[in-house]
Amino acid sequence: MAAVKSPGLILKKIPFSDTSLILKVFTRESGLITLLAKGAKRPKSKYHGLLDFFTLDQFIYPEKSKSEIHVLLDAGLIREFPRLKADPVRQSLGHVFMELYLKYVAEPAQSHPHYEMLLERLEQIDESGEGIFDPVLHLCDFLLGLCAVSGFSPQFTECVQCGRPAKGFRIRMDPDFGGPVCAACAGTGAGGMAFPGRLLKWLGRVQEMGARAGRLPREEESLAEAFLLSFLGKHAGGARPLKTLDFYREMLGSIDMRADPPL
Ligand SMILES: [Zn+2]
Structure with missing residues (x-):
């Protein structure tokens, strides 16, 4: 029986029977796959200390398997993300990713760019320094990265309708077409989202240089x-509610209180 050996990141763990776990893993070699880790919940399991979130493991x-669930044959630790594992704010963002x-x-979706993107962005939120860590910046960067590796990207320079350069203090953003709409094209009763002009420039910079x-x-x-989440939903087959956003937003509230002590 031929076996695959691949680094991967665990995205989800589902308890299976009293002793086992089903894992959703994004692997380098096979994309998103489902693995059954037999006996993983036993205290003396060979997987003890492995199969954590925010570690890079070898699987x-x-x-080939008869079903879509592959039986995990072995696993080993490649590296950990210590700051991510220790900090609930970073964790909440990692879970959104x-x-x-x-x-x-889609499963299975073997894609090295998807794998590299996820790994790189987790590394970045692990490495970002204490005073400068900005979860929303990292999430915007991640959403732009996910759009890019999925083959569709918004743009932030020209009107989606007439192609003229977009500028001004107030701009409308169109999540359907993924870009700004100039004042002339917007006319009256325009849809879309109202954006400050500098936010458009900022998104262009994030797209170019990341965090x-x-x-x-x-x-x-x-x-x-909000614009990027809406754009992604529209271009990736429909918006899907994300359960992890609630905890992420709760954590954001907690760091904002830390940053701005009451006068
Ligand atoms: Zn226009």
């Missing part, structure tokens, strides 16, 4: 996040 599983993959990437783009006030970044 060994049969190349993982749920976005579960909801928007190094710097920060904007939280309310504006959150508007960009």
Whole structure:
């Protein structure tokens, strides 16, 4: 029986019987797959200390299985993300990343760009320094990365209708077409979302340089996040509610209180 050996990241764990776990894993070699880890919940399991969220593991599983669930043959630790594992704010963001993959990437979808993107973004939120860690910036960067590896990207420079350069202090953003609508084309009663002009420029910078783009006030970044979530939903087969967003937003509230002590 031929076996595959692949690094992978666990996106979801589902208890199976009293002793086993079903894992949804994004692997480098096979994309998103389902693995059955027999006996993983036993205290003396060979998987003890492995199969955590926010670790990069090596997985060994049969190349072909009778069902869509492959039996995990062996696993080993490659590396951990210590800050991510220790910090609930970073964890809440990591879980949003993982749920976005579960909801928007088809199974099985062998794709090295998807694998590399997820791994790189988890590394970045693990490495980001204490004072500068900005979850909303990282989520916007992640959403732009997911769009790019999935083959559709919004743009932030020209009107989606007439192609003229988009500028001004107030702009309308169209999540259907993935870009700005100029004042002339918007006319009266335009749909879409109202955006400050500098937010458009900021999104262009995030698309170009990732999380190094710097920060904007939280309310504006959150508007960009809402636009990107809506754009992704429209281009990836329909918006799907994300359960992990609630906890992420609760955590955001907690760091905002830390950052702005009452006067
Ligand atoms: Zn126009």
